[in-house]
C-alpha cells in the first residue's frame with residue numbers, strides 16, 4: 101500500500117515536472133510576442149522605461165506606485181499584479197550597469213497584460229499570487245551605466261547601514277510586503293563557466309546563506325527547492341549552461357539579510373552567451389526562468405523538489421576567456437617556443453553611456469589547456485609577431501580610411517601615427533590602432549596586460565591579424581570594425 105502511494109506520488113511529481121517543462125517551452129517559443137520592442141540593448145536609462153511604466157497605469161491589472169526617490173530625485177516604483185495570498189517580490193538593477201533582468205521585467209509586464217492563449221494561466225496565477233516588481237532600484241547608476249549609486253556606494257553592501265536612499269526604499273518596501281519569495285536580479289561576468297567546462301554560465305543562481313554557519317532554514321530550503329526546479333526547467337533549454345554561486349554569508353548584502361528576515365530569496369545572475377554582447381538571449385532566459393518560477397510557486401510544484409538538485413548544480417568557475425589562440429610559435433632570445441595566448445576584453449563607456457568600446461588585454465601566456473575561449477583557435481604551425489607602428493604621421497581619419505590595410509599588415513603594422521589635434525576619440529571604427537607618438541622600444545616583449553596587437557603568419561604569409569584582441573582573417577578584412585584603439 102505504502103509502495104503504491106509512493107509510486108503514485110512519484111508519478112504525480114514527474115507529471116508535474118513534465119507540465120512545468122512544457123509550459124516553459126511554450127513561453128520560450130512565444131517569447132517574441134512579449135518582448136518589449138522599445139528596449140533593444142542593455143544600455144537604457146530611466147527615461148527609456150518611464151513611458152512604459154506610465155502605460156501600465158492604463159491597464160487595470162497593474163497597480164503602479166512611486167515608493168521613493170534616488171539621491172538624484174529619480175522616482176523608484178513598485179508595480180504589482182494579482183490578488184493572491186502568496187507574495188512574490190522582485191527587484192532589479194541595484195547595480196546600475198546590470199540591466200538584463202530589467203528588460204525581462206518589462207517583457208513580463210507585456211506577458212501578464214496580453215489577451216491570448218495563456219489567459220487561463222494568467223487568471224489562475226494572479227488569483228493565487230501577488231507579484232511586486234521594483235525595476236531599476238538604482239536609476240542614477242543606470243544613467244551613467246555604472247555599478248554604484250551616486251554616492252559611489254555599492255547598494256548591495258548597504259543593507260544594514262542603509263545610508264543610500266535607494267537602499268532605504270528597498271528595505272522599507274521589503275518590510276511592508278513581508279513577501280514569501282524574493283528575487284534579487286543581477287548581472288555577472290560573461291567569463292564564468294558552469295563548472296570546469298567550456299560552457300558559459302548563462303544564468304547562475306544562489307539561495308543566499310542567512311548566517312556564517314549556512315543553516316538551511318525552512319525559508320532557505322524553499323529557495324533551494326525552487327532553484328532546483330528552475331534548474332531542471334532551464335536545463336531542457338540550455339543544458340550545461342546553469343551554475344550557482346558559492347554560498348558564503350555576506351552580512352552586508354540584501355539577499356542574505358532578506359533570507360534571514362524570512363523571505364525565501366533567490367539570486368539570479370545573468371551571465372553571457374556567445375555572439376550576444378547585448379545579452380538579449382539572456383534576457384529571454386530571464387523571462388522564461390521568472391515566469392516559470394511564478395508557475396512553480398503558484399502550483400506549489402517546487403515543494404517536491406529534492407534539495408540535492410541544487411547541490412548538484414555546478415559552481416561558477418573562472419575558466420573562460422574571450423579569445424584563446426593555441427600553439428602559436430614565438431621567437432625570443434634565440435629560442436623557439438610554442439604557447440597559448442588568452443585574451444580578455446573589458447567594456448568601457450563612451451561619453452554617451454549608451455555606447456561602449458572594448459579594450460582587450462593579454463590575460464595569460466603558456467599552457468592554457470584548462471581554459472576555454474568563447475572564440476578558440478588552434479594555430480599550430482603559425483608564428484606570431486607583435487604589431488609595429490607605421491613611421492609616417494597622418495593628419496586626418498579620411499586619409500587613413502583610404503589605406504590598403506592588407507599591405508600594412510603584410511609589412512607587420514597594426515598601428516598608425518596620427519596628429520593629436522585631429523583625433524580626440526578613445527577608439528576608431530577601423531581595423532587598425534592609432535597613436536599620437538611612436539614610443540616603442542624595438543619589437544620587444546609580449547607582456548601580460550598588454551593590448552594584444554599581433555600579426556600571425558604561416559609559412560611567411562600573413563594569415564591572421566589581431567587588433568585590440570579581435571581576430572581578423574587576412575583574406576576577409578572587415579570594412580566596419582569598431583575595435584581599433586587609441587593606444
Ligand SMILES: [Zn+2]
Nearest residue numbers: 195198286287
Ligand atoms: Zn550585481
